[in-house]
Amino acid sequence: MISETVKTLDRKSVEAAVADYLLQINYCGYQPDTRKVLSVRSTDRTAWLRDAATRARWEVYYFIEGELFPHEGDTRLPEGLSHTEHAAHLVDKIWDDLWVWNGYDFTTTSYGLNRQNYLQNDADNDGGIFGGTHAPV
Amino acid sequence: MKLHNAPAAGIRRPPRRRRRNCVSPLSAEGSVSKSNCFGTVPAFHGEDPRYIVPAYNRPVRDAAGLQDFLAAVVACDPRNRLPEGCNIPIFEAPLVGIADAHDALFDDLRKPGVVGPIHVLPDYWLPGARSVISYFVPFSGEIKTAYVKGRRLPPLEWVSGRLNGEIFNNVLRRALLRLLQKLGAKAVIPNLDIRYKAENWLPKWSERHVGFVAGLGTFGLHAGLLTVKGTAGRMGSVVTNLVLPPVQRPYTGPYEYCPWKTKKRCGACMKACPVGAVTPGGKDHRVCVTNTAKYIRPAYSAWGYHGCGHCQNNLPCSDRLPAEAATRRKSL
Numbered sequence: 001m002i003s004e005t006v007k008t009l010d011r012k013s014v015e016a017a018v019a020d021y022l023l024q025i026n027y028c029g030y031q032p033d034t035r036k037v038l039s040v041r042s043t044d045r046t047a048w049l050r051d052a053a054t055r056a057r058w059e060v061y062y063f064i065e066g067e068l069f070p071h072e073g074d075t076r077l078p079e080g081l082s083h084t085e086h087a088a089h090l091v092d093k094i095w096d097d098l099w100v101w102n103g104y105d106f107t108t109t110s111y112g113l114n115r116q117n118y119l120q121n122d123a124d125n126d127g128g129i130f131g132g133t134h135a136p137v
Numbered sequence: 138m139k140l141h142n143a144p145a146a147g148i149r150r151p152p153r154r155r156r157r158n159c160v161s162p163l164s165a166e167g168s169v170s171k172s173n174c175f176g177t178v179p180a181f182h183g184e185d186p187r188y189i190v191p192a193y194n195r196p197v198r199d200a201a202g203l204q205d206f207l208a209a210v211v212a213c214d215p216r217n218r219l220p221e222g223c224n225i226p227i228f229e230a231p232l233v234g235i236a237d238a239h240d241a242l243f244d245d246l247r248k249p250g251v252v253g254p255i256h257v258l259p260d261y262w263l264p265g266a267r268s269v270i271s272y273f274v275p276f277s278g279e280i281k282t283a284y285v286k287g288r289r290l291p292p293l294e295w296v297s298g299r300l301n302g303e304i305f306n307n308v309l310r311r312a313l314l315r316l317l318q319k320l321g322a323k324a325v326i327p328n329l330d331i332r333y334k335a336e337n338w339l340p341k342w343s344e345r346h347v348g349f350v351a352g353l354g355t356f357g358l359h360a361g362l363l364t365v366k367g368t369a370g371r372m373g374s375v376v377t378n379l380v381l382p383p384v385q386r387p388y389t390g391p392y393e394y395c396p397w398k399t400k401k402r403c404g405a406c407m408k409a410c411p412v413g414a415v416t417p418g419g420k421d422h423r424v425c426v427t428n429t430a431k432y433i434r435p436a437y438s439a440w441g442y443h444g445c446g447h448c449q450n451n452l453p454c455s456d457r458l459p460a461e462a463a464t465r466r467k468s469l
Contacts, residue, residue, distance in 0.1 A: 034187035052186040066188035
């Protein structure tokens with residue numbers, strides 16, 4: 001069980017970033033942008049879009065095309081759906097995986113996502129900047 | 138006055154290096170004539186970076202093919218760089234091993250004194266599992282040379298590489314997952330699974346022990362895995378239902394490559410540890426993490442990093458097998 005007091009990935013910002021991406025690449029036909037990544041910062045676990053480059057400190061990112069959405073055409077806007085509706089649908093499909101991936105990406109030890117055991121058993125704790133999944137809110 | 142974000146004392150900055158173009162791993166013919174990782178497709182290192190899996194089209198039927206694939210990810214993904222300083226690369230090309238998911242050694246890992254009953258079988262992660270892919274990815278030469286012998290504190294490059302490297306290790310794990318899915322297989326990453334946990338330093342899935350089963354190497358006195366690319370690196374694994382040829386282990390015993398464990402020779406890792414965590418009996422993890430908490434975390438508090446690598450650097454096994462083990466391995 002993950003404690004309710006830990007920080008986790010902010011779903012609204014993920015949906016907003018994906019929706020914005022869909023808006024961009026479905027304008028003037030379907031032109032997926034393979035440079036775009038979903039970047040998440042450790043401080044509040046919010047996500048936004050940027051182009052891939054060397055990582056900044058305290059962020060992790062995921063390529064939208066291929067890594068988050070592995071199938072070609074996943075990000076094409078279907079007839080009759082708005083970009084926000086399709087984003088919500090796409091995020092719903094990957095949410096469980098992405099939530100766990102992001103939790104581990106911000107975990108500094110090999111104790112898994114359960115901070116309780118870690119605190120009880122290990123002197124090597126920080127509760128700090130990087131140990132985001134487990135950092136106190 | 139010490140600047141708040143100044144590197145800890147003793148940190149030596151590596152020379153700024155020009156980023157190299159990497160060879161094309163994507164051509165089915167193995168052509169390396171293109172000047173970037175993606176052949177005709179734009180890539181990192183001067184061109185647009187992109188995720189490697191969708192465009193990767195070389196065969197991945199065995200450990201060698203998977204090794205080529207992961208080497209391409211290491212060479213081309215922009216996340217394989219330290220975020221600070223000269224953005225030196227974190228890792229070099231990995232080693233890949235494959236184990237049959239029903240290898241009897243997986244049962245042995247559950248015995249007390251090996252890992253213990255907390256360790257689970259491949260089928261736990263993926264019912265119907267057929268193969269376990271394990272890899273060892275060595276730290277780059279830039280990171281290893283930053284580790285100055287005799288200094289009590291590890292360099293910034295190492296502590297950053299430890300944490301940022303593990304983030305990139307997750308990229309490697311997920312790249313393998315996506316590649317296997319692209320091939321139509323099912324796959325699970327145990328160490329990125331919600332069910333994963335560890336208690337009292339005993340994990341539900343030990344990357345090092347799985348690497349031993351998959352033929353990557355044997356353990357050393359310092360508890361790290363000794364591979365042909367050394368011991369200074371990180372490990373990862375993926376469980377899949379794809380049938381892949383297992384790698385024949387070129388060893389039998391768990392400590393076969395360690396000169397101290399086999400002939401009481403070497404012991405360099407004992408001398409290297411500044412707090413005596415490595416003893417003739419092995420490594421005491423509690424002493425090791427106490428050192429990290431008391432000395433290394435405070436030294437790097439502004440950076441938010443921690444971790445020590447004295448028992449992985451500047452040793453005869455840091456970036457290769459110890460000489461005797463290498464000779465014995467060659468003769469097999």
